[in-house]
Amino acid sequence: MNWTRVFYIILVIGLVSFFFSQLLFGGSAADVKPLTEVASLAAEGKVAEIVVQENDLDITLKGGASIVSRKEPEIGIAETLKNLGVPEAQLSNINIKVASPSQWGGWISILGTLLPLVLIGLFFFFILRQAQGAGNQAMSFGKSKARMFTGDKPTVTFDDVAGADEAKEELNEVVEFLREPEKFISLGARIPKGVLMVGPPGCGKTLMAKAVSGEAGVPFFSISGSEFVEMFVGVGASRVRDLFEQAKRNSPCIIFVDEIDAVGRQRGAGLGGSNDEREQTLNQILVEMDGFDTDTNVIVIAATNRPDILDPALLRPGRFDRRVVLDRPDWQGREKILGVHTKGKPLSSSVDLNAIAKMTVGFVGADLENLVNEAAILAARRNSKQIDMLDFQSAMEKIIMGPERKSRVINAQEKEIIAYHEAGHALVAKMLPDADPVHKVSIVARGQAGGVTMYLPEDDKSLMSRDYFKTKITVVMGGRAAEEIMFPTVTTGASDDLQRATKLARAMVTRYGMSEKIGLLTYGKKEELVFLGKEIGEHRSYSEEIARTIDLEVRKLVLDAYENAKQILSEHRDKLVEVADLLMNQETIDAPTFNAVFS
Ligand code: ADP
Ligand code: MG
Ligand code: ZN
Numbered sequence: 001m002n003w004t005r006v007f008y009i010i011l012v013i014g015l016v017s018f019f020f021s022q023l024l025f026g027g028s029a030a031d032v033k034p035l036t037e038v039a040s041l042a043a044e045g046k047v048a049e050i051v052v053q054e055n056d057l058d059i060t061l062k063g064g065a066s067i068v069s070r071k072e073p074e075i076g077i078a079e080t081l082k083n084l085g086v087p088e089a090q091l092s093n094i095n096i097k098v099a100s101p102s103q104w105g106g107w108i109s110i111l112g113t114l115l116p117l118v119l120i121g122l123f124f125f126f127i128l129r130q131a132q133g134a135g136n137q138a139m140s141f142g143k144s145k146a147r148m149f150t151g152d153k154p155t156v157t158f159d160d161v162a163g164a165d166e167a168k169e170e171l172n173e174v175v176e177f178l179r180e181p182e183k184f185i186s187l188g189a190r191i192p193k194g195v196l197m198v199g200p201p202g203c204g205k206t207l208m209a210k211a212v213s214g215e216a217g218v219p220f221f222s223i224s225g226s227e228f229v230e231m232f233v234g235v236g237a238s239r240v241r242d243l244f245e246q247a248k249r250n251s252p253c254i255i256f257v258d259e260i261d262a263v264g265r266q267r268g269a270g271l272g273g274s275n276d277e278r279e280q281t282l283n284q285i286l287v288e289m290d291g292f293d294t295d296t297n298v299i300v301i302a303a304t305n306r307p308d309i310l311d312p313a314l315l316r317p318g319r320f321d322r323r324v325v326l327d328r329p330d331w332q333g334r335e336k337i338l339g340v341h342t343k344g345k346p347l348s349s350s351v352d353l354n355a356i357a358k359m360t361v362g363f364v365g366a367d368l369e370n371l372v373n374e375a376a377i378l379a380a381r382r383n384s385k386q387i388d389m390l391d392f393q394s395a396m397e398k399i400i401m402g403p404e405r406k407s408r409v410i411n412a413q414e415k416e417i418i419a420y421h422e423a424g425h426a427l428v429a430k431m432l433p434d435a436d437p438v439h440k441v442s443i444v445a446r447g448q449a450g451g452v453t454m455y456l457p458e459d460d461k462s463l464m465s466r467d468y469f470k471t472k473i474t475v476v477m478g479g480r481a482a483e484e485i486m487f488p489t490v491t492t493g494a495s496d497d498l499q500r501a502t503k504l505a506r507a508m509v510t511r512y513g514m515s516e517k518i519g520l521l522t523y524g525k526k527e528e529l530v531f532l533g534k535e536i537g538e539h540r541s542y543s544e545e546i547a548r549t550i551d552l553e554v555r556k557l558v559l560d561a562y563e564n565a566k567q568i569l570s571e572h573r574d575k576l577v578e579v580a581d582l583l584m585n586q587e588t589i590d591a592p593t594f595n596a597v598f599s
Contacts, residue, residue: 033059033069039084042094049095052077156210162340162365163333164204167324171195171212174299178216178252181297192322193289196260196315197303199326202366205303208326209256212301219253221246225262236263236281244288244298252297257285260302264310282311289319328364328444330587331357337365341372348386356392361415361444361587371395415584417483418443418451421493423579424482424569425453426594429475431568434468436475438595441579442588451583466514469504473561474568476501481565482576498558505557506550515553518546 038059041047051058057069057077071077078096082088158168177184177191184191197205206222213220223243247255263281289300302320304310314320329337335357342353360368374395379387422441429435436455443451455475480494508514513521569576578597582589 031068033067035069035071035080036084038067038069039081039086042081042086042090045090045093047094049097050077051097051099053099156207156214158211158215160340161204161208161211162336163329164208164326167197167208167326170322170324171208174301175212175215178212178218178254178297178299181252181295185295192299193292193318194300194302194314194320195322195324196307196310196320197301197324197326198305198307199303200305200328200364202364203326203328204365205326206256206258207365208324209254209301209303213254213256216252216254219247219250220256221250221253222256222258225257225259225264236277237284240281240284240288247298248296252299255298255300257300257302259304260314261304261306261309264302264304264314282314286313286319328362330442330444331361334360334363334368337368338372341369342387345372345376346386348388350389351387351392352389355389356396359396367399371399374398415443416580417487417491417493419580419583420482420486420576421479422451422453423576423583424478424480424485424565425475426478427572427576427579428478428481428565428568429453429455430594430598431572432471432474435471438591440588440590441583441594443583444587466508466512469508469512469514470557470561473501473504473557474564476504477558477562478565478569481562482569482580485566485569485573486576486580501558501561502554505554505561508557509550509553515557517549517553 038047038057041059041061046062047059048062049060051060052071055071055073057071058066059069060066072080078091081091161168174192174195181191197208199205209222210220221243223239227239243255247253263278263285265278292298300320302314307323331354335353338353338356342351356371360371363371371392375387375391378391378394382391384391422443426438426441429438439454441451441453476497479497480490483490483494509518513519575597579589579594582593582597586593
């Protein structure tokens, strides 16, 4: 039962019935007869009795009917009637009585005036209270919703964040600064103002930010980008101002802006008209960060899983110029995370965390925490005192089968396919002399892709030759080629690659004049939509015939590259198997390990 609602109903009923009663009973006042009429009735000898109560007159006529009237104040009714010309003889026949004023009457009239005031007052009181109760919205909507976590009771430390050693190392500098800002300032060191934490959901970005404040023992103000963009125009900006003011008063401290992509998208473009609010909020964040003095001692940590769509202004020096990547953990990382979350839980001796870590390719920290929790629940349901390996296995099945899972979890067969796919890319790159050298190969999922192969000087060349392009396309097709060689059927896993290869080939043909048939003309106007952060289409300004030639040329480039890749991989099938096996065992292999296969 909602008591506020009950109050509202009572109040409304009270007000309505009050006004109705006023209408009904107050209505009798209209029947008050003027004194002249009373006087003429009296002169005709028709009045039997007059009862005077204060100024009200209750007049009873000889026939028994009664009327009401009102006498003039301060003057007796008899005198008034005499003045109005009622003869003395008639007047003495009238029985004039004076009633003692009724006690209730006074109270009722006081209540009559006060009751509506009281009711209206109550009404507003509850409206205000309601408004304030609903999350500061109507009354104090400019206040930031930042929650303050006290810094003197650090609950999370780096020990709670397993793995992610590189990230910890980078953030350690921030921790040191927050602990002893004077030490750095006295040396004139420029302190980072903003750190951008990048990584897929559930990888521990929020956890890491809390750990930084816990390690440094400073307050932690956190707000989510989506909370900024909430209700009224201008609120976002004033919330930002408020948040930074609050933080400055509590410095040294950390401001944590979660999901900054919600406000930090590229400005100046967008579908729909509601971007002003976001832009203002973003501008205010930038203004506040620029306004930091060297001794402000506030560090802003922001988190996002879409760094690609952020406004470049956010990434300029003096803003979020430090970038800390929290990626999906590999099996060593997963084992450590499992260690953190099983600490203090009774595990039976059958539980092998290493084995669980190897089975859970694709799980992020949040998934692993959930896994441990599910296993504990299953054990409790069995009325067991310990968590068994079997509990973990059933929990994992439950999670993988579960409908609401968003992040990728891969089974053994998928793992094998991804391993061969990535090994294919890496091997083709290794075998083509002018290809970029392989830096790292991994079957741990990144974004949409099943795995990733990283090359060293990626996109660092300013002038690229036709052969380099061809090599690049061949490497890109290497993944699909390996799948085709090793497995009876191909998968959707290569769709990204195919798109990339086609795009590269199309650019060669239509933009760089690298096709003999098409020649040196460029076709189509590149169109970029800033809002989406990427090209979405091209203007066609050429004939069907040229379009056909372009398509054929693109097709030829891609297919030639594909055949080339397939040939390379077939020739070195043994190496392909070797690299894929390495990947299946270790998930991620670095350049030395990879190159060792060929020595
Ligand atoms: P994000 O902010 O990146 O989406 P969170 O920091 O909210 O992820 O992580 C969710 C939960 O997952 C954390 O509360 C923690 O229990 C668990 N978790 C994630 N990463 C780790 C890690 N590296 N070590 C231990 N626990 C982790
Ligand atoms: Mg988070
Ligand atoms: Zn690929």
